[in-house]
Amino acid sequence: MIEPTEIESIYRTYRSYALSIAYRMLGTFTDAEDVVQDLFAELANKDMTEILNMKSYIAKSVTNRCLNLMHSAKKTREEYVGEWLPEPVSGTALLPELAAEQKDTLSYAYLLMLERLGPVERAVFLLREVFEYEYHQIAEMTGKTEANCRKIFSRSKQQLKAAEMPAISYESGQRRAMIERFADAFQHYDAKELLRLLAEDAVLISDGGGASRTATRPIVSRERLLRLFTSPKAYRDLRTWKACLIEINGEINIVYMSRNEVQAVLCFRFTASGDRLQYLYMIKNPAKLKFMQSSLHQTNLGNEE
Structure with missing residues (x-):
């Protein structure tokens, strides 16, 4: 031994x-x-x-x-x-x-x-x-x-x-600025800014794992996403949570926090040109947020409000 x-x-x-x-x-x-x-x-x-x-x-x-x-x-x-x-x-x-x-x-x-x-x-x-x-x-x-x-x-x-390889990574400052614009536009129902940010064939894919309410199928097209993101009935919970821009899987994305708990993660994939949001991935399955929760607490981000 x-x-x-x-x-x-x-x-x-x-x-x-x-x-x-x-x-x-x-x-x-x-x-x-x-x-x-x-x-x-x-x-x-x-x-x-x-x-x-x-x-x-x-x-x-x-x-x-x-x-x-x-x-x-x-x-x-x-x-x-x-x-x-x-x-x-x-x-x-x-x-x-x-x-x-x-x-x-x-x-x-x-x-x-x-x-x-x-x-x-x-x-x-x-x-x-x-x-x-x-x-x-x-x-x-x-x-x-x-x-x-x-x-x-x-x-x-x-x-x-x-199947199209992921677009190249862009300078972190540029990526952060784009995602900050999205977070602000989403928070304030800014349809014009969302129109500028989303690709025409943008796709939202959500994962709630049956434990959290999310769309069970991808939502496709900028038009449908605009209606969804500017609806006062949709994503009311996200708008009450704190949006934190942090590095997730090596890139800047969004973590939504409430009472020091991770409630959702929103990851982005840009178009090949880097000037639009092509794919949005929303993770709300609590089982997939446990490790994120513990790692953020270790960095003290989870203790900020």
Whole structure:
């Protein structure tokens, strides 16, 4: 059995790396934490002489645990009430091993793009595209042949390209200014400003998980969103909550707070030109806001009113 001090050292060194794989695989940080905790609990009873490369071993173990979880959770996802959206996380401090050029792979739009892939496709794509493993390593991790992994990656790349990759990230000050304008226009029923901000084919996707009242289907077109956002009957709760602009999944988005509690998160995807809001993602499912709540309290933002 491994010494407690050794497992603690391994945990400190590789926890965030394991989380970065699990979160991108699952789209839920709560489940990702469970996967990582189980992995390190198992490591505590493992013969370390059997592990030649700890980083690769962790990548393989996390990937396979995630694949098992994704397959077992398929029915639950199919029975989910309304639209399913990834769980948002605040900032990128939780994943400090990320290089600046990899930050986009944590964005909310990127996570949604990954939802178009099946479990194995997602694993192969992430291990190659984000974590830069060689094909022979990915084959060993996933139980596929090297040739098969090459085909899976190529097919996944083409599939995501056809689905339109997320627009490039724009300078944070520009993004913040746009979202501040939206928040102010929404708060004051400013139809003219909303008209300037929303793309003609803008889409609102909401996730309440059956626990919070939201639209169960996407709302499409600027005209429909304008009617919704300027209606005195719609989103009355959001207008009573405090809108906080913070970094979520590496980009500025909005967290709505009330009595020090996170009530909703609103994430944005811009048009390719960067001057309009293309997609709006509203997360109100309480189960997907728990981690956001705890992490904001740690930064004291959750204690502001």
